Amino acid sequence: MSKKAAMIEAILAVVGTSSLISSPEEMAPFVMDWRGRRQGRAHCVVFPKNTEEVSAIMRIAARYSEPVFPVGGNTGLCFGAVPQAQDTVHPGIMLSLRRMNTIREIDRIANLVTVDAGVVLGDLHNAVAAEGRSLPMHLGSEGSAQIGGLISTNAGGTNVIRYGPMRDLVAGLELVLADGTILRNLEGLKKNNTGYMLDQLFIGAEGTLGIITAAVLKLHPRIATSAHAWIGLNSPSDATSLLALFRDRAPNLLEACELVSRSQYELVLRHIERVRLPFAELPAWSLMVELGSADAATDLDAIMEDVLQKGYETGLILDAVIASSQAQAEEIWHFRHSVSEANKKEGIGIVHDVCVRVSRVPDFIQAADEVSAARFPSAKSMVVCHLGDGNVHYTLMFQRQDVPADDEVFALEVEKAIHDVAVRLDGTISAEHGIGRKLTSELERLADPARIQVMRQIKSLLDPDNRLNPGVLLNPCMSDHKGA
């Protein structure tokens, strides 16, 4: 019996025959990035049903020196879930958490929910809504993204301005380490000062330090009333000034605050049917604002009008529309949410996910535009920005004929130019998408070497054989060596 066959037999003895696949046909959707851009391979895909099975699989993987590639909903944008082992003799085991999908407990007094890692975000939304609570994490892929992946990538989205990223919603984790050790912190304690906060290391670690098998998440009250506005502005700096007015007048009510450039919305008008522009023409910049309150008595329209009034008076606002119905609110947000589809139809968009301090967003956009105009004059620059977070999705849109044949090399050239601008403004090259396999060389190039060294040391400590999602986050050729 080959080593591979022996290993699979050992795993089957743990999980049973219905919980493992190994034929290329069955594995195809798992070993491929969801957008079909990256192809990986693996000995098998395993579907453990509980934490003890995960632990047993990790011990078997260790015994056979096989890497382990955890996968949730496979909705990432940086190829972090594609199994691409450096060592071709050990292509590894894919670990799908999808069968661990129980919502274990909703505690309305403590405002906590305990879930398995494989629970789909949309399902969790529904379950907590039924208990009068909300888990304020909203993103395009919520119909398939799983909690474990969302935590491993520290997911963001449009509500971070108010509730923070996934990191801020985690009250505890259950983890399986490379050697099969289980670390449980599912007590749901609001305070615990008994040493190092290990959980936080694993949030955003992209599966390179351990497997997240369950979590306790913080619940928030449901929004009982909301107000929505589309505000036309002259410039990003007017937008940050207006944001400051919102922070003064409605400090705890900002559910979303999205800044979008005219160039971006022109593509939505061009490519998407059934979008309605509430202005005579597109403003240079659009600020899409949602206010929300858990107290139905809060008069959000009045607050919105107060701020807009002040914005008009101080010359910050060109024009604005407050949604007068739920249907109108949905129209406004439909425009915003049509961006991805419009861009796909337009051409080849090279998207960046940078973050700078909120107050520096205008500087970043101006500097990035200058660099783009000089280096890539054929590209059109477009901005979609989670303004309250300083998170700018800066896209350079190329027509297909302008992009060289080797588009990965070209994309990296573009990314380097824009990342340099972000770093010059003390920003980061990944705000919410992560590093994955896409940005490891950029992280290596731009991050503080002292920080990278500590990261490598921690990786070596918790995964001395570099078997947990190898090649993700840290450059493989470097992270193979042990210790510092």
Next chain:
Amino acid sequence: MSKKAAMIEAILAVVGTSSLISSPEEMAPFVMDWRGRRQGRAHCVVFPKNTEEVSAIMRIAARYSEPVFPVGGNTGLCFGAVPQAQDTVHPGIMLSLRRMNTIREIDRIANLVTVDAGVVLGDLHNAVAAEGRSLPMHLGSEGSAQIGGLISTNAGGTNVIRYGPMRDLVAGLELVLADGTILRNLEGLKKNNTGYMLDQLFIGAEGTLGIITAAVLKLHPRIATSAHAWIGLNSPSDATSLLALFRDRAPNLLEACELVSRSQYELVLRHIERVRLPFAELPAWSLMVELGSADAATDLDAIMEDVLQKGYETGLILDAVIASSQAQAEEIWHFRHSVSEANKKEGIGIVHDVCVRVSRVPDFIQAADEVSAARFPSAKSMVVCHLGDGNVHYTLMFQRQDVPADDEVFALEVEKAIHDVAVRLDGTISAEHGIGRKLTSELERLADPARIQVMRQIKSLLDPDNRLNPGVLLNPCMSDHKGA
């Protein structure tokens, strides 16, 4: 020249003569716990003026194999700032951050403040208030506690229910590692998904992994209106039920929610002058509630009345008083804040700082009372509980004649009994006070060995010679050995 003299000369060359003291008289207030319960010793106390000086001192300490004991305001309750080296040949260097006390920047758009570690919390409150913002961290020692210490101990207090502990207020740290390496993350980014969140390891690490020299902290809006009530109840479980009503009706408005037992308030009435009881007699349990809103238009009294009405209707409330003036509000909270002073006058109180899930607070109090009645019948049990956090300060009050001569041994016996109850209910033995030197043996006894092992490994990684606050957090006899 002795090694000590040579080392002091090397440090003096870095910081200058006015920034180091080494005479026993001058060092006395630094090497002693502020309550005078623990005495330490050190070669010298150094007062660096900037991060580069801290880095240079760390390199000198490494060269001379001396431990380093960081100290902020010396206001801790667990002896975490007392320099007590195991190795008497190397008593070490105390590092006081008090001269690094600049508030570097207040950014109103990004809602962030950048501060040196030695800034006193009360001074920071005043500075951000002048900019219309708040740093919602309030505790008795805020007149002397420093930011670095508050972060190193992940401080709590009465506002955690709404804003979280110090961990949740940190947006970035500047750190100096044991070898003098400086790690800077002061960019104030709301999102940064470029690898392991190292800062979080140092929050609550009690100075055992590195020295915090500066921080970016998240600001909140100032409270524009508030409402205060003292509610009399029959039981802790009625209190958690009422808390659920508050969470439903005023979910984002709870600034404080403190549960206090009659036995505790009897001592306040007995020992503190000028406290006024707004009831004919003390209720069995008191819930002290503050609602706050940054929007002056929020009618908090109406919301408070709504909840109390519902509480009366469902039989949860015996009696309640809503403060009708600021003066009355202050009277209510003066009662609450007189607890420590009353206890000091009464006798020997052995205080616990446990945390259980909010919904289990009633079970904990009942079980702890049962254990106490059986094991320590001469003691009176008293409860002050940050109910929204599940954090119970459970005190057993002994008369002096009932406490054996060796009171440290006796205290540990009492603590063990109460800690066992907390752990049985999936709770923790330290919610907000930390471990320090006080609870290392209890942590060793009760924590998950797998978790402790990873903590030891991380300690060995970042401080291989065990020179950073040795003896704090991890048991010295064990943490001296390197690796796992």
